[in-house]
Amino acid sequence: MNAITSAPAVQTVHVPLGERAYDILIGPGLIARAGAEISSRLKGRKAAIVTDEHVAPLYLEALVASLDAAGIVAAKVVLPAGEKTKSFEHLITVCDKVLEARVERNDCVIALGGGVIGDLSGFAAGIIRRGVRFVQVPTSLLAQVDSSVGGKTGINSRHGKNLIGVFHQPDLVLADTDVLNTLSEREFRAGYAEVAKYGLIDKPDFFAWLEANWKAVFTGGSARIEAIATSCQAKADVVVADERENGQRALLNLGHTFGHALEAATAYDSSRLVHGEGVSIGMVLAHEFSARMNLASPDDARRVERHLREVGLPTRMSEIPGELPPAETLMDAIAQDKKVKSGKLTFILTRGIGQSFVADDIPASEVISFLREKHP
Ligand SMILES: NC(=O)c1ccc[n+]([C@@H]2O[C@H](COP(=O)([O-])OP(=O)(O)OC[C@H]3O[C@@H](n4cnc5c(N)ncnc54)[C@H](O)[C@@H]3O)[C@@H](O)[C@H]2O)c1
Numbered sequence: 001m002n003a004i005t006s007a008p009a010v011q012t013v014h015v016p017l018g019e020r021a022y023d024i025l026i027g028p029g030l031i032a033r034a035g036a037e038i039s040s041r042l043k044g045r046k047a048a049i050v051t052d053e054h055v056a057p058l059y060l061e062a063l064v065a066s067l068d069a070a071g072i073v074a075a076k077v078v079l080p081a082g083e084k085t086k087s088f089e090h091l092i093t094v095c096d097k098v099l100e101a102r103v104e105r106n107d108c109v110i111a112l113g114g115g116v117i118g119d120l121s122g123f124a125a126g127i128i129r130r131g132v133r134f135v136q137v138p139t140s141l142l143a144q145v146d147s148s149v150g151g152k153t154g155i156n157s158r159h160g161k162n163l164i165g166v167f168h169q170p171d172l173v174l175a176d177t178d179v180l181n182t183l184s185e186r187e188f189r190a191g192y193a194e195v196a197k198y199g200l201i202d203k204p205d206f207f208a209w210l211e212a213n214w215k216a217v218f219t220g221g222s223a224r225i226e227a228i229a230t231s232c233q234a235k236a237d238v239v240v241a242d243e244r245e246n247g248q249r250a251l252l253n254l255g256h257t258f259g260h261a262l263e264a265a266t267a268y269d270s271s272r273l274v275h276g277e278g279v280s281i282g283m284v285l286a287h288e289f290s291a292r293m294n295l296a297s298p299d300d301a302r303r304v305e306r307h308l309r310e311v312g313l314p315t316r317m318s319e320i321p322g323e324l325p326p327a328e329t330l331m332d333a334i335a336q337d338k339k340v341k342s343g344k345l346t347f348i349l350t351r352g353i354g355q356s357f358v359a360d361d362i363p364a365s366e367v368i369s370f371l372r373e374k375h376p
Protein backbone atom coordinates (compact mmCIF):
# COMPACT_ATOMS: atom_id res chain seq x y z
CA MET A 1 0.00 0.00 0.00
CA ASN A 2 1.19 3.50 -0.83
CA ALA A 3 2.35 5.27 2.36
CA ILE A 4 1.37 8.70 1.03
CA THR A 5 -2.35 9.21 0.56
CA SER A 6 -3.13 12.37 -1.35
CA ALA A 7 -5.79 14.75 -0.03
CA PRO A 8 -9.04 14.73 -2.04
CA ALA A 9 -8.87 17.35 -4.79
CA VAL A 10 -11.16 20.35 -5.03
CA GLN A 11 -13.93 19.84 -7.59
CA THR A 12 -15.61 22.64 -9.51
CA VAL A 13 -19.20 22.66 -10.71
CA HIS A 14 -19.94 25.55 -13.06
CA VAL A 15 -23.43 27.05 -13.15
CA PRO A 16 -23.80 28.54 -16.66
CA LEU A 17 -26.42 31.22 -16.10
CA GLY A 18 -25.20 33.80 -18.61
CA GLU A 19 -24.25 37.04 -16.88
CA ARG A 20 -25.15 35.41 -13.56
CA ALA A 21 -22.85 32.38 -14.13
CA TYR A 22 -20.77 31.20 -11.16
CA ASP A 23 -18.59 28.42 -9.84
CA ILE A 24 -19.18 26.06 -6.94
CA LEU A 25 -15.87 24.89 -5.46
CA ILE A 26 -16.09 21.73 -3.36
CA GLY A 27 -13.29 20.25 -1.28
CA PRO A 28 -11.00 20.71 1.72
CA GLY A 29 -9.21 23.90 2.73
CA LEU A 30 -11.48 26.37 0.95
CA ILE A 31 -12.02 28.76 3.87
CA ALA A 32 -8.28 29.41 3.92
CA ARG A 33 -8.46 30.09 0.18
CA ALA A 34 -11.61 32.26 0.36
CA GLY A 35 -9.82 35.63 0.19
CA ALA A 36 -7.86 34.65 -2.90
CA GLU A 37 -10.89 33.10 -4.64
CA ILE A 38 -13.14 36.09 -3.92
CA SER A 39 -10.58 38.77 -4.80
CA SER A 40 -9.81 37.07 -8.11
CA ARG A 41 -13.52 37.20 -9.07
CA LEU A 42 -15.02 40.31 -7.45
CA LYS A 43 -13.85 43.92 -7.69
CA GLY A 44 -14.94 45.10 -4.23
CA ARG A 45 -12.62 45.17 -1.25
CA LYS A 46 -15.28 45.24 1.48
CA ALA A 47 -17.43 42.40 2.79
CA ALA A 48 -19.97 41.69 5.50
CA ILE A 49 -19.86 38.14 6.82
CA VAL A 50 -23.17 36.88 8.18
CA THR A 51 -22.97 33.80 10.38
CA ASP A 52 -24.58 32.20 13.42
CA GLU A 53 -23.55 31.66 17.01
CA HIS A 54 -22.58 27.99 16.46
CA VAL A 55 -20.46 28.56 13.36
CA ALA A 56 -18.81 31.86 14.42
CA PRO A 57 -16.51 30.42 17.12
CA LEU A 58 -15.43 27.64 14.74
CA TYR A 59 -14.75 29.38 11.41
CA LEU A 60 -15.31 33.14 11.50
CA GLU A 61 -11.78 34.20 12.40
CA ALA A 62 -10.22 31.87 9.79
CA LEU A 63 -12.43 33.43 7.12
CA VAL A 64 -11.66 36.98 8.29
CA ALA A 65 -7.91 36.19 8.21
CA SER A 66 -8.14 34.79 4.70
CA LEU A 67 -10.02 37.90 3.50
CA ASP A 68 -7.59 40.19 5.31
CA ALA A 69 -4.63 38.54 3.58
CA ALA A 70 -6.32 39.31 0.25
CA GLY A 71 -6.93 42.96 1.19
CA ILE A 72 -10.67 42.56 1.87
CA VAL A 73 -11.97 44.29 5.01
CA ALA A 74 -14.82 42.38 6.63
CA ALA A 75 -17.60 43.38 9.01
CA LYS A 76 -19.14 40.57 11.08
CA VAL A 77 -22.78 39.86 11.86
CA VAL A 78 -23.43 36.98 14.28
CA LEU A 79 -27.04 35.82 14.64
CA PRO A 80 -28.81 33.20 16.75
CA ALA A 81 -28.78 29.70 15.24
CA GLY A 82 -31.95 27.95 14.06
CA GLU A 83 -34.88 28.25 11.69
CA LYS A 84 -36.55 31.07 13.67
CA THR A 85 -33.71 33.36 12.52
CA LYS A 86 -35.29 33.42 9.03
CA SER A 87 -37.45 36.36 10.16
CA PHE A 88 -38.10 40.05 9.42
CA GLU A 89 -36.45 40.95 12.70
CA HIS A 90 -33.13 39.39 11.70
CA LEU A 91 -33.43 40.61 8.12
CA ILE A 92 -33.54 44.17 9.46
CA THR A 93 -30.46 43.52 11.61
CA VAL A 94 -28.51 42.18 8.62
CA CYS A 95 -29.56 45.09 6.36
CA ASP A 96 -28.59 47.65 9.03
CA LYS A 97 -25.17 46.09 9.67
CA VAL A 98 -24.35 45.68 5.98
CA LEU A 99 -25.27 49.32 5.28
CA GLU A 100 -23.38 50.47 8.37
CA ALA A 101 -20.29 48.72 6.94
CA ARG A 102 -20.82 50.73 3.70
CA VAL A 103 -20.90 47.57 1.62
CA GLU A 104 -21.37 48.78 -1.96
CA ARG A 105 -22.80 46.96 -4.98
CA ASN A 106 -19.43 45.54 -6.01
CA ASP A 107 -18.61 44.49 -2.46
CA CYS A 108 -20.18 41.37 -1.06
CA VAL A 109 -22.28 39.81 1.63
CA ILE A 110 -20.78 36.45 2.63
CA ALA A 111 -23.03 33.78 4.14
CA LEU A 112 -20.94 31.60 6.46
CA GLY A 113 -23.28 28.94 7.80
CA GLY A 114 -26.10 26.57 7.02
CA GLY A 115 -29.20 27.15 4.91
CA VAL A 116 -30.77 29.48 7.46
CA ILE A 117 -27.89 31.96 7.22
CA GLY A 118 -27.66 31.46 3.43
CA ASP A 119 -31.37 32.11 2.81
CA LEU A 120 -31.54 35.12 5.15
CA SER A 121 -28.33 36.85 4.05
CA GLY A 122 -28.96 36.06 0.38
CA PHE A 123 -32.30 37.84 0.71
CA ALA A 124 -30.56 40.82 2.34
CA ALA A 125 -27.94 40.85 -0.45
CA GLY A 126 -30.74 40.78 -3.03
CA ILE A 127 -32.51 43.86 -1.66
CA ILE A 128 -29.70 46.03 -0.23
CA ARG A 129 -28.95 48.76 -2.79
CA ARG A 130 -31.27 46.64 -5.05
CA GLY A 131 -28.60 43.96 -5.10
CA VAL A 132 -25.04 43.59 -3.86
CA ARG A 133 -22.67 40.72 -4.60
CA PHE A 134 -23.22 37.54 -2.67
CA VAL A 135 -20.85 34.71 -1.75
CA GLN A 136 -21.96 31.49 -0.11
CA VAL A 137 -19.61 29.64 2.26
CA PRO A 138 -21.99 26.81 3.20
CA THR A 139 -21.03 24.93 6.36
CA SER A 140 -23.80 22.32 6.73
CA LEU A 141 -24.19 19.33 4.42
CA LEU A 142 -27.62 20.62 3.47
CA ALA A 143 -26.23 24.01 2.50
CA GLN A 144 -23.36 22.45 0.53
CA VAL A 145 -25.63 20.18 -1.52
CA ASP A 146 -28.67 22.38 -1.93
CA SER A 147 -29.37 25.77 -0.37
CA SER A 148 -26.14 27.54 -1.42
CA VAL A 149 -26.90 26.81 -5.08
CA GLY A 150 -29.67 28.19 -7.26
CA GLY A 151 -30.46 31.61 -5.85
CA LYS A 152 -33.63 30.98 -3.83
CA THR A 153 -33.40 33.25 -0.79
CA GLY A 154 -35.93 34.33 1.81
CA ILE A 155 -37.51 34.22 5.22
CA ASN A 156 -40.53 32.55 6.78
CA SER A 157 -43.82 34.31 7.50
CA ARG A 158 -46.52 33.47 10.01
CA HIS A 159 -48.42 32.35 6.90
CA GLY A 160 -45.81 29.78 5.96
CA LYS A 161 -42.34 28.72 4.99
CA ASN A 162 -40.10 30.83 2.68
CA LEU A 163 -43.08 32.96 1.65
CA ILE A 164 -41.09 36.20 1.44
CA GLY A 165 -37.93 36.36 -0.63
CA VAL A 166 -36.24 36.97 -3.95
CA PHE A 167 -34.17 35.06 -6.46
CA HIS A 168 -30.60 36.29 -6.07
CA GLN A 169 -27.85 34.06 -7.40
CA PRO A 170 -24.52 33.90 -5.58
CA ASP A 171 -21.36 35.01 -7.39
CA LEU A 172 -19.37 32.15 -5.90
CA VAL A 173 -19.95 29.13 -3.65
CA LEU A 174 -17.08 27.81 -1.54
CA ALA A 175 -18.05 24.47 0.01
CA ASP A 176 -15.18 23.64 2.36
CA THR A 177 -15.75 19.98 3.16
CA ASP A 178 -13.43 20.06 6.21
CA VAL A 179 -16.06 21.99 8.17
CA LEU A 180 -18.53 19.11 8.00
CA ASN A 181 -16.46 17.35 10.67
CA THR A 182 -17.94 19.62 13.36
CA LEU A 183 -21.55 19.23 12.21
CA SER A 184 -23.78 17.19 14.53
CA GLU A 185 -24.89 13.75 13.32
CA ARG A 186 -28.49 14.90 13.37
CA GLU A 187 -27.76 17.85 11.07
CA PHE A 188 -25.58 15.71 8.79
CA ARG A 189 -28.45 13.24 8.42
CA ALA A 190 -30.89 16.06 7.71
CA GLY A 191 -28.67 17.27 4.87
CA TYR A 192 -28.44 13.72 3.55
CA ALA A 193 -32.21 13.77 2.92
CA GLU A 194 -31.64 16.43 0.23
CA VAL A 195 -28.81 14.31 -1.25
CA ALA A 196 -31.15 11.31 -1.52
CA LYS A 197 -33.74 13.65 -3.06
CA TYR A 198 -31.64 14.06 -6.23
CA GLY A 199 -31.60 10.29 -6.72
CA LEU A 200 -35.34 10.11 -6.19
CA ILE A 201 -36.08 12.95 -8.62
CA ASP A 202 -34.42 11.51 -11.72
CA LYS A 203 -31.23 9.63 -10.84
CA PRO A 204 -32.13 6.05 -9.90
CA ASP A 205 -28.48 4.96 -10.29
CA PHE A 206 -27.39 7.63 -7.82
CA PHE A 207 -30.05 6.46 -5.35
CA ALA A 208 -28.80 2.86 -5.71
CA TRP A 209 -25.21 4.12 -5.24
CA LEU A 210 -26.28 5.87 -2.04
CA GLU A 211 -27.99 2.71 -0.79
CA ALA A 212 -24.65 0.91 -1.24
CA ASN A 213 -22.27 3.70 -0.18
CA TRP A 214 -24.06 5.87 2.38
CA LYS A 215 -21.75 4.76 5.20
CA ALA A 216 -18.72 6.05 3.25
CA VAL A 217 -20.55 9.34 2.65
CA PHE A 218 -21.15 9.65 6.40
CA THR A 219 -17.52 8.75 7.16
CA GLY A 220 -16.03 11.42 4.90
CA GLY A 221 -13.31 11.44 2.25
CA SER A 222 -13.78 11.05 -1.47
CA ALA A 223 -17.23 9.36 -1.35
CA ARG A 224 -18.57 12.36 0.54
CA ILE A 225 -17.06 14.84 -1.92
CA GLU A 226 -18.42 12.75 -4.77
CA ALA A 227 -21.93 12.83 -3.28
CA ILE A 228 -21.74 16.61 -2.74
CA ALA A 229 -20.46 17.28 -6.27
CA THR A 230 -23.09 14.98 -7.83
CA SER A 231 -25.80 16.80 -5.86
CA CYS A 232 -24.54 20.26 -6.86
CA GLN A 233 -24.33 19.22 -10.52
CA ALA A 234 -27.87 17.81 -10.35
CA LYS A 235 -29.19 21.01 -8.83
CA ALA A 236 -27.22 23.23 -11.23
CA ASP A 237 -28.66 21.37 -14.23
CA VAL A 238 -32.23 21.93 -13.04
CA VAL A 239 -31.63 25.58 -12.14
CA VAL A 240 -29.99 26.37 -15.48
CA ALA A 241 -32.97 24.86 -17.32
CA ASP A 242 -35.59 26.75 -15.25
CA GLU A 243 -34.04 29.42 -13.03
CA ARG A 244 -37.31 30.98 -11.81
CA GLU A 245 -39.35 27.80 -11.30
CA ASN A 246 -41.75 28.21 -14.17
CA GLY A 247 -41.79 24.44 -14.65
CA GLN A 248 -39.28 21.69 -13.98
CA ARG A 249 -37.44 23.42 -11.12
CA ALA A 250 -40.45 22.46 -9.00
CA LEU A 251 -39.03 18.91 -9.03
CA LEU A 252 -36.50 20.11 -6.44
CA ASN A 253 -39.52 20.45 -4.17
CA LEU A 254 -39.98 16.67 -3.92
CA GLY A 255 -41.11 16.00 -0.33
CA HIS A 256 -41.33 19.71 0.45
CA THR A 257 -45.08 20.30 0.15
CA PHE A 258 -45.66 17.94 3.07
CA GLY A 259 -42.32 18.81 4.71
CA HIS A 260 -42.92 22.56 4.79
CA ALA A 261 -46.41 22.03 6.24
CA LEU A 262 -44.83 19.94 9.01
CA GLU A 263 -42.22 22.63 9.71
CA ALA A 264 -44.99 25.22 9.99
CA ALA A 265 -47.02 22.85 12.19
CA THR A 266 -44.06 22.53 14.57
CA ALA A 267 -43.61 26.34 14.64
CA TYR A 268 -40.10 26.08 13.12
CA ASP A 269 -38.92 24.60 16.40
CA SER A 270 -35.60 22.93 15.50
CA SER A 271 -35.74 20.76 18.62
CA ARG A 272 -38.80 19.02 17.11
CA LEU A 273 -38.10 19.04 13.39
CA VAL A 274 -35.45 20.47 11.09
CA HIS A 275 -35.93 21.07 7.38
CA GLY A 276 -34.14 17.95 6.14
CA GLU A 277 -36.14 15.77 8.53
CA GLY A 278 -39.37 17.30 7.19
CA VAL A 279 -38.13 16.55 3.66
CA SER A 280 -37.38 12.94 4.65
CA ILE A 281 -40.90 12.39 6.01
CA GLY A 282 -42.30 14.37 3.06
CA MET A 283 -40.51 12.22 0.46
CA VAL A 284 -41.91 9.04 1.99
CA LEU A 285 -45.37 10.64 2.01
CA ALA A 286 -44.97 11.73 -1.64
CA HIS A 287 -44.08 8.14 -2.63
CA GLU A 288 -46.97 6.73 -0.58
CA PHE A 289 -49.39 9.28 -2.02
CA SER A 290 -48.21 8.37 -5.53
CA ALA A 291 -48.90 4.69 -4.76
CA ARG A 292 -52.35 5.62 -3.39
CA MET A 293 -53.08 7.43 -6.67
CA ASN A 294 -52.02 4.21 -8.53
CA LEU A 295 -49.08 6.00 -10.11
CA ALA A 296 -46.30 3.96 -8.50
CA SER A 297 -45.81 0.67 -6.72
CA PRO A 298 -46.05 0.64 -2.90
CA ASP A 299 -42.72 -1.26 -3.04
CA ASP A 300 -41.00 1.95 -4.15
CA ALA A 301 -42.32 3.83 -1.10
CA ARG A 302 -41.12 0.96 1.09
CA ARG A 303 -37.67 1.08 -0.54
CA VAL A 304 -37.37 4.85 0.02
CA GLU A 305 -38.47 4.51 3.63
CA ARG A 306 -36.08 1.61 4.25
CA HIS A 307 -33.09 3.63 3.09
CA LEU A 308 -33.96 6.85 4.92
CA ARG A 309 -34.66 4.86 8.09
CA GLU A 310 -31.36 2.98 7.70
CA VAL A 311 -29.41 6.24 7.78
CA GLY A 312 -31.35 7.30 10.88
CA LEU A 313 -33.80 9.82 9.42
CA PRO A 314 -37.41 10.07 10.60
CA THR A 315 -39.86 8.80 7.98
CA ARG A 316 -43.22 9.06 9.80
CA MET A 317 -45.20 11.98 11.19
CA SER A 318 -45.61 10.01 14.42
CA GLU A 319 -41.84 10.33 15.04
CA ILE A 320 -42.09 14.11 15.44
CA PRO A 321 -42.01 14.88 19.18
CA GLY A 322 -45.11 16.58 20.62
CA GLU A 323 -48.62 16.96 19.27
CA LEU A 324 -49.25 17.69 15.61
CA PRO A 325 -52.31 19.69 14.55
CA PRO A 326 -55.11 17.89 12.67
CA ALA A 327 -54.98 17.10 8.95
CA GLU A 328 -57.12 20.18 8.17
CA THR A 329 -54.47 22.49 9.68
CA LEU A 330 -51.71 20.77 7.71
CA MET A 331 -53.89 21.28 4.65
CA ASP A 332 -54.14 25.03 5.38
CA ALA A 333 -50.34 25.22 5.29
CA ILE A 334 -50.24 23.21 2.06
CA ALA A 335 -52.72 25.67 0.53
CA GLN A 336 -50.13 28.47 1.06
CA ASP A 337 -47.50 26.55 -0.93
CA LYS A 338 -45.86 28.66 -3.65
CA LYS A 339 -46.66 26.01 -6.26
CA VAL A 340 -50.42 26.60 -5.87
CA LYS A 341 -51.87 28.08 -9.09
CA SER A 342 -55.41 29.51 -9.31
CA GLY A 343 -56.08 27.82 -5.99
CA LYS A 344 -55.09 24.39 -7.38
CA LEU A 345 -52.51 22.21 -5.67
CA THR A 346 -49.31 21.09 -7.35
CA PHE A 347 -47.40 18.13 -5.92
CA ILE A 348 -44.21 16.41 -6.95
CA LEU A 349 -45.29 12.81 -7.41
CA THR A 350 -43.51 9.79 -8.82
CA ARG A 351 -43.92 6.79 -11.12
CA GLY A 352 -41.06 5.01 -9.36
CA ILE A 353 -37.55 5.52 -7.99
CA GLY A 354 -36.00 8.40 -9.94
CA GLN A 355 -39.17 9.05 -11.93
CA SER A 356 -40.61 12.12 -10.26
CA PHE A 357 -42.86 14.54 -12.09
CA VAL A 358 -44.81 17.73 -11.49
CA ALA A 359 -48.48 16.90 -10.94
CA ASP A 360 -50.84 19.87 -11.27
CA ASP A 361 -54.40 20.06 -10.12
CA ILE A 362 -54.28 17.49 -7.32
CA PRO A 363 -57.69 17.44 -5.57
CA ALA A 364 -57.48 18.77 -2.02
CA SER A 365 -60.02 16.11 -0.96
CA GLU A 366 -57.54 13.33 -1.91
CA VAL A 367 -54.76 14.99 0.08
CA ILE A 368 -56.97 15.48 3.13
CA SER A 369 -58.11 11.85 3.20
CA PHE A 370 -54.53 10.68 2.74
CA LEU A 371 -53.35 12.89 5.60
CA ARG A 372 -56.18 11.63 7.83
CA GLU A 373 -55.07 8.06 7.15
CA LYS A 374 -51.45 8.89 7.93
CA HIS A 375 -52.20 11.09 10.93
CA PRO A 376 -55.52 9.97 12.42
N1 LIG B 1 -32.51 28.25 -0.79
C1 LIG B 1 -32.62 26.96 -1.05
O1 LIG B 1 -32.57 26.52 -2.20
C2 LIG B 1 -32.77 26.00 0.08
C3 LIG B 1 -32.59 24.63 -0.13
C4 LIG B 1 -32.71 23.77 0.94
C5 LIG B 1 -32.98 24.25 2.21
N2 LIG B 1 -33.12 25.60 2.38
C6 LIG B 1 -33.32 26.14 3.72
O2 LIG B 1 -32.16 25.84 4.48
C7 LIG B 1 -32.51 25.80 5.87
C8 LIG B 1 -31.93 24.56 6.50
O3 LIG B 1 -30.52 24.63 6.39
P1 LIG B 1 -29.59 23.81 7.39
O4 LIG B 1 -30.07 22.43 7.49
O5 LIG B 1 -28.21 24.08 7.00
O6 LIG B 1 -29.94 24.48 8.78
P2 LIG B 1 -29.17 25.55 9.68
O7 LIG B 1 -28.68 26.67 8.89
O8 LIG B 1 -30.08 25.82 10.83
O9 LIG B 1 -27.90 24.74 10.20
C9 LIG B 1 -28.11 23.60 10.98
C10 LIG B 1 -27.39 23.71 12.35
O10 LIG B 1 -26.04 23.35 12.16
C11 LIG B 1 -25.17 24.36 12.68
N3 LIG B 1 -23.99 24.32 11.83
C12 LIG B 1 -23.90 24.67 10.53
N4 LIG B 1 -22.69 24.37 10.07
C13 LIG B 1 -21.99 23.82 11.09
C14 LIG B 1 -20.68 23.29 11.21
N5 LIG B 1 -19.85 23.21 10.18
N6 LIG B 1 -20.29 22.85 12.43
C15 LIG B 1 -21.14 22.88 13.48
N7 LIG B 1 -22.40 23.36 13.41
C16 LIG B 1 -22.82 23.81 12.22
C17 LIG B 1 -26.00 25.62 12.61
O11 LIG B 1 -25.51 26.56 13.53
C18 LIG B 1 -27.38 25.10 12.96
O12 LIG B 1 -27.49 24.96 14.36
C19 LIG B 1 -34.01 25.82 5.93
O13 LIG B 1 -34.44 27.10 6.29
C20 LIG B 1 -34.44 25.53 4.50
O14 LIG B 1 -35.68 26.09 4.18
C21 LIG B 1 -33.03 26.46 1.35
Ligand SMILES: O=C(O)C(=O)C[C@@H](O)[C@H](O)[C@H](O)COP(=O)(O)O
Pocket residue numbers: 146150152161162194245249250252253256338
Ligand atom coordinates in the same frame (compact mmCIF):
# COMPACT_ATOMS: atom_id res chain seq x y z
O1 LIG C 1 -33.99 25.25 -5.07
C1 LIG C 1 -35.15 24.83 -5.17
O2 LIG C 1 -35.87 25.14 -6.12
C2 LIG C 1 -35.71 23.94 -4.13
O3 LIG C 1 -36.90 23.68 -4.12
C3 LIG C 1 -34.77 23.39 -3.10
C4 LIG C 1 -35.43 23.02 -1.80
O4 LIG C 1 -34.62 22.01 -1.19
C5 LIG C 1 -35.48 24.17 -0.80
O5 LIG C 1 -35.90 23.72 0.45
C6 LIG C 1 -36.26 25.38 -1.23
O6 LIG C 1 -36.03 26.47 -0.38
C7 LIG C 1 -37.74 25.15 -1.27
O7 LIG C 1 -38.27 26.10 -2.10
P1 LIG C 1 -39.69 26.77 -1.88
O8 LIG C 1 -39.86 27.55 -3.13
O9 LIG C 1 -40.68 25.68 -1.71
O10 LIG C 1 -39.58 27.63 -0.68
Ligand SMILES: [Zn+2]
Pocket residue numbers: 146194256275279
Ligand atom coordinates in the same frame (compact mmCIF):
# COMPACT_ATOMS: atom_id res chain seq x y z
ZN1 LIG D 1 -35.16 21.69 0.87
